[in-house]
Amino acid sequence: MYKYDEIDQSLVDERVAQYRDQTKRYLVGQLSDDEFRPLRLQNGLYIQRHAPMLRIAVPYGMLSSKQLHKLADIASKYDKAYGHFSTRQNMQLNWPLLEDVPDILAELAKVEMHAIQTSGNCIRNITTDQFAGVAPDEVVDPRAMAEVMRQWSTFHPEFALLPRKFKIAVSGTKQDRAIVQAHDIGMEFYLDAQQQLAIKVWVGGGLGRTPILGTVIREHLEWQHALTYCEAIVRVYNLHGRRDNAYKARIKILVKALGIDEFKRQVEEEWVHLKDAPNTITEAELARVAQHFEPMPYEVLAHHDASYDAAIASNPAFAAWAKRSLHAHKMPGYRAVTLSLKTHGQAPGDASSEQMHAVADLAAQYSFGELRVSHEQNLILADVKLSDTFALWEKARAQGLASPNIGLLTDIICCPGGDFCSLANAKSIPIAQAIQMQFDNLDYLHDIGELELNISGCMNACGHHHIGHIGILGIDKDGSEWYQVTLGGSQGNQASLGTVIGPSFSAEEMPHVVEKLISVYLSERNGEERFIDTVRRLGIAPFKAHVYADKNAAKAEGIA
Amino acid sequence: MSHLITLQADVAKITEDAWQFVALPPSQQEVRKQAGKVVLFKLTGEQTVTPEQIAGTLIPANGKVMVPLTVFIARKTELQARLDQHEVGVWLDTHESLTDLNQAQEDLNALPIIAVHVERFADGRIFSLGTLLRSRYGFKNELRAVGDVLRDQLFFLKRSGFNSFAMRTDRSATEAIASLNDFSQPYQGAVDEARPAFRRYNR
Ligand code: HEM
Ligand code: SF4
Numbered sequence: 158m159y160k161y162d163e164i165d166q167s168l169v170d171e172r173v174a175q176y177r178d179q180t181k182r183y184l185v186g187q188l189s190d191d192e193f194r195p196l197r198l199q200n201g202l203y204i205q206r207h208a209p210m211l212r213i214a215v216p217y218g219m220l221s222s223k224q225l226h227k228l229a230d231i232a233s234k235y236d237k238a239y240g241h242f243s244t245r246q247n248m249q250l251n252w253p254l255l256e257d258v259p260d261i262l263a264e265l266a267k268v269e270m271h272a273i274q275t276s277g278n279c280i281r282n283i284t285t286d287q288f289a290g291v292a293p294d295e296v297v298d299p300r301a302m303a304e305v306m307r308q309w310s311t312f313h314p315e316f317a318l319l320p321r322k323f324k325i326a327v328s329g330t331k332q333d334r335a336i337v338q339a340h341d342i343g344m345e346f347y348l349d350a351q352q353q354l355a356i357k358v359w360v361g362g363g364l365g366r367t368p369i370l371g372t373v374i375r376e377h378l379e380w381q382h383a384l385t386y387c388e389a390i391v392r393v394y395n396l397h398g399r400r401d402n403a404y405k406a407r408i409k410i411l412v413k414a415l416g417i418d419e420f421k422r423q424v425e426e427e428w429v430h431l432k433d434a435p436n437t438i439t440e441a442e443l444a445r446v447a448q449h450f451e452p453m454p455y456e457v458l459a460h461h462d463a464s465y466d467a468a469i470a471s472n473p474a475f476a477a478w479a480k481r482s483l484h485a486h487k488m489p490g491y492r493a494v495t496l497s498l499k500t501h502g503q504a505p506g507d508a509s510s511e512q513m514h515a516v517a518d519l520a521a522q523y524s525f526g527e528l529r530v531s532h533e534q535n536l537i538l539a540d541v542k543l544s545d546t547f548a549l550w551e552k553a554r555a556q557g558l559a560s561p562n563i564g565l566l567t568d569i570i571c572c573p574g575g576d577f578c579s580l581a582n583a584k585s586i587p588i589a590q591a592i593q594m595q596f597d598n599l600d601y602l603h604d605i606g607e608l609e610l611n612i613s614g615c616m617n618a619c620g621h622h623h624i625g626h627i628g629i630l631g632i633d634k635d636g637s638e639w640y641q642v643t644l645g646g647s648q649g650n651q652a653s654l655g656t657v658i659g660p661s662f663s664a665e666e667m668p669h670v671v672e673k674l675i676s677v678y679l680s681e682r683n684g685e686e687r688f689i690d691t692v693r694r695l696g697i698a699p700f701k702a703h704v705y706a707d708k709n710a711a712k713a714e715g716i717a
Numbered sequence: 718m719s720h721l722i723t724l725q726a727d728v729a730k731i732t733e734d735a736w737q738f739v740a741l742p743p744s745q746q747e748v749r750k751q752a753g754k755v756v757l758f759k760l761t762g763e764q765t766v767t768p769e770q771i772a773g774t775l776i777p778a779n780g781k782v783m784v785p786l787t788v789f790i791a792r793k794t795e796l797q798a799r800l801d802q803h804e805v806g807v808w809l810d811t812h813e814s815l816t817d818l819n820q821a822q823e824d825l826n827a828l829p830i831i832a833v834h835v836e837r838f839a840d841g842r843i844f845s846l847g848t849l850l851r852s853r854y855g856f857k858n859e860l861r862a863v864g865d866v867l868r869d870q871l872f873f874l875k876r877s878g879f880n881s882f883a884m885r886t887d888r889s890a891t892e893a894i895a896s897l898n899d900f901s902q903p904y905q906g907a908v909d910e911a912r913p914a915f916r917r918y919n920r
Contacts, residue, residue, distance in 0.1 A: 162920055164902045164904075164914050164918065164920065167900075167901060167902050168900060168902065168903075168904070171899060171900050171901065172900075175896075175899045175900075179869060187888070188869075192838065192867060192869075195839055196869055278839070278841075308904040308905070308914070309904060309905045309913070310905075311904055311905075312872075312873075312900060312903060312904070312905075313905055313907075314844055314848075314872070314873040314874075314875075314876030314877050314903075314907045314908075315841075315844045315845055315848050315873075315876075315877055315907065316841065316844070317841055317844060317870070317873040318838075318839050318840065318841025318844070318870070318873075319841055320841075384905070392845050392848075395841055395842060395844070395845045396842055396845050396846075400840060400842075430852075430853060434906065434911070435906040435911045435912045435913060435916055436905055436906045436913050438915075439915060439916070441915070442915040442920075445915070445920055
C-alpha cells in the first residue's frame with residue numbers, strides 16, 4: 158500500500174500543528190462556534206448527541222496492521238475501546254473529547270494517517286472496491302489512481318469550501334462494487350480499444366434526501382486528464398451550485414436543474430482551459446504511485462488445497478462460513494476473506510479495540526500485513542492462502558469475527574442512528590439487532606441467500622437505505638419513531654433506488670415485517686433466484702399485500 | 718491599526734490601505750430569495766443591485782477608489798479620467814460574473830486592484846474567482862480579499878492568487894500572517910505554484 162515520503166508526512170504533521178492551534182483559539186474564544194465548525198468538520202469532528210464524533214480517514218479503505226493497531230490503541234486511550242467502521246470505509250470514534258483531538262491526530266500522523274476532509278463541504282475520502290488489486294474480474298487496479306486523486310484533492314485551495322460535501326468513488330471492475338453511480342463523481346477505469354487506460358465519468362449521483370443515480374458525463378477520458386477534468390466539474394459546481402439551501406446544494410441538484418447536456422457543455426468549456434495544465438498526471442507519477450500497489454509476493458500454489466477440502470468436508474460450521482466469507486482471488490490458491498463486523502446482536506460495523514488488535518495480528522500473519530474496510534462495514538484480508546483459511550477461521554471465531562452471514566440478510570448496513578446521531582429521526586442500531594436476532598437460524602439465513610438490508614436513521618441516508626434490496630428509513634411522526642420500508646433498491650451495475658411499500662411501521666413491528674417480506678420471496682422465487690430478482694420480476698405488489706394484510710384485517714375489525 | 722495584509726515578493730506585511738472602499742447604498746427593495754430558476758442560480762439568495770443604488774453610490778472625488786462592479790459598468794465614462802490615472806479599482810461579490818467585468822474592461826491590467834468581497838467566510842466561490850482572474854484573465858495587479866476574511870482561509874486564498882487580504886477587524890491581522898504558511902509543500906498545482914508536487918520534486 159502507499160507509503161508516505163517526506164512531502165506526505167510534512168502535510169499531515171503541519172495539519173496537526175494547524176489544527177492544534179485552531180482548537181486552542183476556539184477554546185480561548187478567538188474562534189466562534191460558527192467559525193470553528195467548518196474547520197473541525199474538515200478534520201472529521203462532529204459534535205454529536207453525547208460527545209464529539211471523530212471520523213478518521215481510511216483512504217480507499219486500505220489499512221496496514223500497524224495502522225489498525227494504532228486505531229485500537231487510540232480507541233482504548235481516548236474512547237470507550239471501540240470504533241465504528243463506516244459505509245464510506247472510514248473509522249469513527251463516538252466518544253473522544255474535543256480537547257484531545259489534536260493529540261489523536263498527532264498519534265495518527267505517526268502511522269501515516271489523518272482525519273483530513275472526512276467531513277465538511279469539501280472533497281471527501283475517495284472510495285473504491287474492497288477487492289481492488291485481487292479481484293479476478295478486475296480490469297484495472299484503481300488504487301494508484303485513487304491515491305493520485307487523494308493527493309490532488311487534499312487541501313485543494315480552490316475547492317476548500319464547496320457548496321456541500323463532495324464524494325468521489327472509483328472502480329476498475331466490470332462488476333461495480335464501489336457504487337460509482339451514487340457519488341458526486343464516479344469514475345470507472347477501463348482499457349479502451351487501444352488498450353489504453355481510460356475513464357468513464359459519471360456525475361451527479363448521491364443518496365441523501367434526494368436520491369439520484371449519476372449520469373455519464375464522459376464515456377472516454379484519457380487517464381492523464383483525470384485531475385483537470387475533475388477540476389472543471391468541481392469548478393462549475395463551486396461557482397454555480399446553490400449555497401442558499403443546504404438541502405439543494407449537492408451537485409446532483411445543479412446537474413438536474415441545468416440538465417446533463419448544459420452541465421456538460423459548461424464543464425467541457427471550462428476544461429478547454431484546464432486540459433494539459435501542470436496538474437495533468439504524468440506517466441512517471443502514476444508509475445511512482447503504482448509501485449506501492451504492486452502484487453504481493455505470492456507463492457505459486459495449486460488451485461486446490463487438500464487440507465482445506467478436508468476441513469470443508471468434515472466441519473459444517475467452517476463450510477458455512479467459507480461459503481459466505483471467502484471470495485475469489487486472481488491468484489490460484491488464494492482467497493480474499495471477509496471478517497464480519499455483523500455479529501448478531503451487535504451494532505453493525507463496530508469493532509472493539511481487542512478485535513482490532515486481533516485482526517491486525519491476523520493480517521500480519523496471513524495477509525501480508527494489510528487489510529481493507531468495505532463499504533458494507535466489514536474488514537477484509539485480501540490475500541489469504543487457502544491452506545490458512547481454517548486456522549484463520551478458528552482465530553477469527555474466537556474473536557466473534559466469523560459470523561457466516563456475509564452478503565446475507567443479517568449483514569446489515571446501518572448508520573449510527575438515534576443512539577449517537579443528533580440528526581436522527583429514529584434509532585437504527587436496535588432495529589438491526591432485532592432483525593439479526595429474528596434471523597438467528599443459520600440454515601434459514603443461508604436458504605434465504607443473498608440479500609442486502611440497509612438502515613438509515615433519517616433521510617440523510619448514511620446507511621444507504623435507498624439502494625438496499627430492503628431499505629429501512631427512520632422517520633419522525635408526531636415525535637415518535639417510525640420506519641418506512643423500501644423494496645428493490647440495489648448497488649452494482651444495475652443500480653436502482655427502492656420503492657416505498659406503504660405506511661410506516663413501529664420499531665416492534667420491524668422484524669416481523671422483514672419476516673413477511675422474506676416469506677413472500679420464499680414462496681414465489683424461481684429456483685436459484687435471489688430476493689432482488691424476485692422483487693424485480695414481480696414488483697412490490699405481492700410483498701405489499703402480504704405485509705399489510707394483517708394491518709388491513711385489523712383495521713377492518715376496528716382493533717387498530 | 719491597519720488590518721490589511723499584503724504579500725510583496727512572498728513576504729507578508731501589515732500595510733496601510735491606499736484604497737477607499739466604495740460601498741453601495743442600502744437597497745430599498747426586498748432581498749430576493751430563492752430564485753429557483755436555472756439562469757438565476759448565481760443570484761440565488763443574493764441581493765441584486767438596483768439602478769437607484771448604482772446612481773446613488775457616492776464616489777469620493779479624490780484619491781484611489783475601489784468601486785462596485787455594477788457601478789463600474791454603469792458609470793465607467795464618468796470614471797475614465799481617473800481610471801487612466803490608475804486611481805480606480807473594482808470589487809465584486811462572489812455571485813457576480815467575471816465575464817461582465819471583462820466585457821466592461823477588456824484590459825483588466827488597467828485596473829491596479831481587483832477585490833472580491835466575501836460575505837460569509839464559508840463561501841468558497843472566492844477561490845474560483847481568484848483562480849480565474851489570475852489564470853484565465855491574466856490579471857497581474859493587486860488581488861484583494863475583502864469582507865469576512867479570516868485567518869483560516871488565508872492559505873487557500875494565497876494559493877488561489879490573492880496577494881492582499883483585508884482581514885476582519887475584530888481579529889489580529891498580525892497573528893493571522895502565520896497562517897499564510899500553514900503548509901509548506903502542497904500537493905496540487907494552483908495559482909501561486911502551478912506545478913504539483915510530482916513536477917516540483919523528484920519523489
Ligand atoms: C453520527 C454522525 C453522522 C452525522 C451527523 C452524519 C450526517 C450526514 C448528513 C447530514 C448527510 C447528508 C448529506 C447530504 O445529503 O447532503 C450524510 C450523508 C452520508 N453519510 Fe453520514 N452522518 C453521520 C455518520 C455517518 C456514518 C457513521 C456513516 C457510515 C456508516 C455515514 C455515511 C454517510 C453516507 C454514505 C452518506 C451519503 C449519502 C449520500 O450519498 O448522499 N455517516 N451524513
Ligand atoms: S442517516 Fe441520519 S441518523 Fe443516520 S447517521 Fe446519518 S444523519 Fe445520523
